[in-house]
Amino acid sequence: MITIKTGEILTAYCNRKGVLKSRLSQKTGIEYQSLLKHLRSNTLRVDLLLKISEGLEHNFFMDIAAQLPKSYSSDISLNESLINENETLKEKIKLLETEKNILLQVTGVKG
Known part of the structure; x- marks a missing residue:
């Protein structure tokens, strides 16, 4: 049986x-x-994991899924x-391009 330590994932x-x-x-x-108790635990209820995912705006479910064998459906x-x-x-590329353009303007370098 696969053991995925959700508390360790969240703490890390x-x-x-x-x-x-x-x-x-x-x-x-x-x-x-x-x-603190949940973060020390090896397991976490799905509703709590969802609440933490929403609070941090991070998909812990995908992190967990990535640890499962690729053969799983x-x-x-x-x-x-x-x-x-x-x-x-x-979206990240657009943000980076905007940041680059701002930096170029601030430094006076032509892009």
């Missing part, structure tokens, strides 16, 4: 992104002590997943 994300657990508690409405087609990823990347 918080540490990597500098998310304070007290702030996460406020954003999600999960009491601080309960949140899914109702989401690869094409749909790629379309979603493509849209996200397009």
Whole structure:
């Protein structure tokens, strides 16, 4: 049986992104002590994981799914997943282009 330690995934994300657990508690409405207990746990109820995903605007479900064997089936087609990823990347490119143009204007360098 596969073991996916959701508490470790959440804690690693918080540490990597500098998310304070007290702030996460406020954003999600999960009491601080309960949140700490959940982060130490190997399992987490789906409703809590969804609440934390919404609070952090991060898809922990996808992080978990990525740890499953590629041979497992899914109702989401690869094409749909790629379309979603493509849209996200397009948005990031627009943002980067805007930032580049601002930097070029500020530094006086012609692009």
